[in-house]
Amino acid sequence: MKPTFLSVLKLAAVAAVAVAFLPSGAAAQKTLKFIPEADLRILDPIWTTAYITRNHGYMVYDTLFAIDEHFKVQPQMADRYTVSPDGLLYTITLRDGLKFHDGQPVRSADCIASLERWAKRDGFGQKTAEMIVEMKPVDDKTFSIRLKQPYPLLIESIGKLSSNVPFIMPERIAKTDADKQITEAIGSGPFKFVKDEWVPGNKAVYVKNTDYVPRKEPPSWAAGGKVVKVDRVEWVYIPDAATAAAAITAGEVDMWQQLPPDLVPLLQRSKDVVVANVDPLGSMGILRFNHLQPPFNNPKMRQAVLQMVDQKEYMAGVAGDPKNWKTCFSYYTCGTPLASEMGADMLKGSRDLAKAKQLVKEAGYNGEKVVVMDATDQPIVHSQALITTELLRKLGLNVDLQASDWGTLITRRASKEPVEKNGWSIFHTWFVGPDLTNPALSLPLRGAGQASWFGWPTDEKIEQLRNAWFTAPDADAQVKYAHELQEEAFQSVPYVPTGQFIIPSAYRKNLKGVIVAPVAFLWNIEKN
Amino acid sequence: MFAYVVRRVLATIPVMGVVALFVFSLLYLAPGDPAAIIAGDLATADDILRIRAKLGLDEPFLVRFWTWLWAVLHGDLGISIFTNLPVTRLIGQRVEPTLALTLSTLLVAVIVAVPMGVLAAWKAGRWQDRAVMAFAVIGFSVPIFVLAYLLIFGLSLGLDLLPVQGYASIRDGFGPFIQHLILPSVALGITYMALIARITRASMLDVLSQDYIRTAQAKGLAADKVLIGHALKNAAVPIVTVIGIGVGLLISGVVVTETVFAIPGIGRLTVDAILRRDYPIIQGVILIFSAAYVLVNLLVDLSYTLLDPRIRY
Numbered sequence: 001m002k003p004t005f006l007s008v009l010k011l012a013a014v015a016a017v018a019v020a021f022l023p024s025g026a027a028a029q030k031t032l033k034f035i036p037e038a039d040l041r042i043l044d045p046i047w048t049t050a051y052i053t054r055n056h057g058y059m060v061y062d063t064l065f066a067i068d069e070h071f072k073v074q075p076q077m078a079d080r081y082t083v084s085p086d087g088l089l090y091t092i093t094l095r096d097g098l099k100f101h102d103g104q105p106v107r108s109a110d111c112i113a114s115l116e117r118w119a120k121r122d123g124f125g126q127k128t129a130e131m132i133v134e135m136k137p138v139d140d141k142t143f144s145i146r147l148k149q150p151y152p153l154l155i156e157s158i159g160k161l162s163s164n165v166p167f168i169m170p171e172r173i174a175k176t177d178a179d180k181q182i183t184e185a186i187g188s189g190p191f192k193f194v195k196d197e198w199v200p201g202n203k204a205v206y207v208k209n210t211d212y213v214p215r216k217e218p219p220s221w222a223a224g225g226k227v228v229k230v231d232r233v234e235w236v237y238i239p240d241a242a243t244a245a246a247a248i249t250a251g252e253v254d255m256w257q258q259l260p261p262d263l264v265p266l267l268q269r270s271k272d273v274v275v276a277n278v279d280p281l282g283s284m285g286i287l288r289f290n291h292l293q294p295p296f297n298n299p300k301m302r303q304a305v306l307q308m309v310d311q312k313e314y315m316a317g318v319a320g321d322p323k324n325w326k327t328c329f330s331y332y333t334c335g336t337p338l339a340s341e342m343g344a345d346m347l348k349g350s351r352d353l354a355k356a357k358q359l360v361k362e363a364g365y366n367g368e369k370v371v372v373m374d375a376t377d378q379p380i381v382h383s384q385a386l387i388t389t390e391l392l393r394k395l396g397l398n399v400d401l402q403a404s405d406w407g408t409l410i411t412r413r414a415s416k417e418p419v420e421k422n423g424w425s426i427f428h429t430w431f432v433g434p435d436l437t438n439p440a441l442s443l444p445l446r447g448a449g450q451a452s453w454f455g456w457p458t459d460e461k462i463e464q465l466r467n468a469w470f471t472a473p474d475a476d477a478q479v480k481y482a483h484e485l486q487e488e489a490f491q492s493v494p495y496v497p498t499g500q501f502i503i504p505s506a507y508r509k510n511l512k513g514v515i516v517a518p519v520a521f522l523w524n525i526e527k528n
Numbered sequence: 529m530f531a532y533v534v535r536r537v538l539a540t541i542p543v544m545g546v547v548a549l550f551v552f553s554l555l556y557l558a559p560g561d562p563a564a565i566i567a568g569d570l571a572t573a574d575d576i577l578r579i580r581a582k583l584g585l586d587e588p589f590l591v592r593f594w595t596w597l598w599a600v601l602h603g604d605l606g607i608s609i610f611t612n613l614p615v616t617r618l619i620g621q622r623v624e625p626t627l628a629l630t631l632s633t634l635l636v637a638v639i640v641a642v643p644m645g646v647l648a649a650w651k652a653g654r655w656q657d658r659a660v661m662a663f664a665v666i667g668f669s670v671p672i673f674v675l676a677y678l679l680i681f682g683l684s685l686g687l688d689l690l691p692v693q694g695y696a697s698i699r700d701g702f703g704p705f706i707q708h709l710i711l712p713s714v715a716l717g718i719t720y721m722a723l724i725a726r727i728t729r730a731s732m733l734d735v736l737s738q739d740y741i742r743t744a745q746a747k748g749l750a751a752d753k754v755l756i757g758h759a760l761k762n763a764a765v766p767i768v769t770v771i772g773i774g775v776g777l778l779i780s781g782v783v784v785t786e787t788v789f790a791i792p793g794i795g796r797l798t799v800d801a802i803l804r805r806d807y808p809i810i811q812g813v814i815l816i817f818s819a820a821y822v823l824v825n826l827l828v829d830l831s832y833t834l835l836d837p838r839i840r841y
Contacts, residue, residue, distance in 0.1 A: 042611070048571075199622075200611045238790040243790055246680050407561075407805055408559040414576055
């Protein structure tokens with residue numbers, strides 16, 4: 001049959017549609033699509049403590065030292081280091097082959113400038129800087145740090161795992177004022193940031209740094225060999241959790257860092273998705289008091305709340321499934337070397353309403369209004385606020401639960417005014433496990449008054465013990481001071497730990513080599 | 529006509545000025561501090577104060593407003609507080625997805641809803657009319673996000689026909705581009721379709737009862753010629769008006785649709801900026817949305833002269 005004009009036209013139309021709907025010619029390169037915990041908006045991991053920027057930092061930058069899964073500090077960019085017999089001079093030598101993404105070699109001067117900038121912003125860094133007389137290059141690959149007094153925590157501080165991490169940057173960038181945000185992302189880490197493809201609020205793209213020379217050791221948290229096994233990583237920010245769940249189920253993304261508890265059962269039923277805990281330390285919930293204003297400027301009132309907090313209730317509200325939480329009656333993250341239950345009787349024993357009411361009476365509570373700040377857009381904060389409000393009502397306090405969004409809460413918490421002038425009495429938040437592992441890192445475990453983190457507790461003994469911990473001569477002495485500090489904290493109650501929880505992750509079954517660590521590290525992952 | 533257009537364009541200047549002042553004042557009064565958000569949860573109060581000073585957020589209202597306005601008058605919408613990138617660049621990155629989504633929705637809605645309204649009016653009181661009205665009621669009643677989830681679970685996860693989320697630029701190929709737009713357009717367009725269908729029906733019913741339509745039918749003119757050539761043309765002015773007004777509806781719907789389908793458009797940029805108090809972005813986006821809305825209304829007004837020769841400016 002002779003083809004008619006109409007039949008040819010139809011054929012052409014069908015072919016055009018078929019071609020149009022074929023998948024676009026994606027290159028054969030392996031791309032890992034990852035839904036991060038938040039949207040990447042700030043590139044400077046020294047300027048902000050935001051965890052998402054810290055995670056970006058681990059993609060792009062490398063560190064001189066790093067913590068492994070046994071909480072040991074291991075050389076990372078450093079090849080080796082020596083300590084003088086008097087403990088006052090550290091000499092650090094870099095590994096061979098370290099190169100920044102702009103092709104320049106990593107030099108001692110880059111390391112010194114980076115450490116100097118970090119020490120201006122980070123709490124542990126500031127303490128470390130107080131101990132340092134000078135840092136100076138010996139040659140391009142070696143530099144020395146001279147101390148005022150023996151300081152065994154030096155290497156631990158510059159191997160810090162969580163925000164702010166002392167990442168190494170080129171000297172020209174690290175010389176930027178610490179209060180000014182850097183806009184470049186040039187590191188020497190295992191991935192290169194593709195700034196042209198960065199769409200804040202949507203996508204951040206990294207490609208494998210083919211010049212990176214990984215260490216020979218197997219990966220272990222932030223330490224060991226950072227071997228990249230994909231060509232490209234795309235952080236795809238999907239703000240809606242239901243859509244994210246559908247996207248990973250359909251295979252449009254490969255990995256989702258933090259699942260909301262209510263979607264865990266749904267994804268567990270998916271045959272192609274693994275739901276797993278890849279964060280061994282999880283996070284710690286906290287209930288923070290305003291120590292400047294009544295009624296929680298009175299330690300007995302804080303002890304009354306401590307007496308009433310039932311971590312099981314809090315954690316059931318925060319994390320749901322008991323497999324995803326546990327009680328932790330310690331100011332240090334459970335599962336880490338300093339964690340203990342010393343002094344925790346008021347928190348871990350049976351909840352005693354009569355005793356708590358007696359403490360309230362002894363405190364002379366006179367019906368002052370208690371404002372509990374709630375951020376309804378943050379489920380972890382919101383559920384804790386609701387439980388605390390109920391608990392305070394049981395105690396007979398005059399409670400006002402004030403709901404807002406997180407942006408408003410973190411602004412308002414800076415107010416030191418009374419509640420009648422837009423002040424506050426209690427707010428909740430959470431810290432990732434690594435941030436509460438010792439007195440140097442734990443921001444809320446201070447007693448420095450106005451210099452303390454929001455809530456501003458004053459406790460001279462806590463400060464003395466913290467200072468003693470910094471200069472403790474050995475590990476045993478460190479443990480002793482840390483435990484004494486905890487015992488004091490359970491008396492003065494700077495805050496109440498509300499339990500330890502994990503936020504499960506999900507990834508497609510074709511991924512292998514996902515690293516179990518407190519930070520989402522994306523090296524070592526294979527995609528088949 | 530030309531004088532009218534010039535007059536209308538000039539009239540937008542005070543409108544935009546009022547919008548600018550209004551938005552700036554609202555943001556100034558709104559609680560929340562970007563410096564606190566930037567600093568992160570581990571920051572101290574001193575860190576926040578330092579960042580606030582660096583960003584100029586501690587300046588008085590009038591100083592900040594004048595600085596911003598002066599920059600806007602020079603075509604500079606400012607720098608995002610968070611990303612340190614120019615607002616114009618951030619908006620530029622987001623224009624294509626939003627434009628593609630709104631235009632495709634507009635196109636599909638008009639192509640589907642106008643014939644539905646005409647059919648409903650023509651078959652008034654019969655099952656076709658009831659079916660169209662039932663669709664309109666459902667379209668008005670179902671929230672966009674509910675429909676969006678139903679579409680995702682039905683067509684993407686259930687039948688594996690279309691992608692769940694995301695956006696593919698037309699530069700990546702026409703197929704992926706269209707595939708990524710179908711579900712969001714349907715979800716966003718359903719309310720719009722319902723609105724246009726109802727207005728078209730009402731307007732057509734009014735016109736169909738006119739004497740000249742009866743005369744045309746009495747002359748034996750074919751039904752399609754009566755409907756399209758006579759009735760629809762005369763019913764078009766209110767329909768076009770509603771299509772124009774509905775652009776405002778689309779703009780608000782875009783925010784939800786882009787969030788559910790993870791489309792990197794201006795709607796999501798706005799929501800993210802509001803949650804983080806990224807003032808320069810919020811101000812820039814609202815100015816642009818306002819300008820777009822004013823422009824659409826101007827185009828609608830001008831289209832009247834084409835649809836009805838009796839209207840002259």
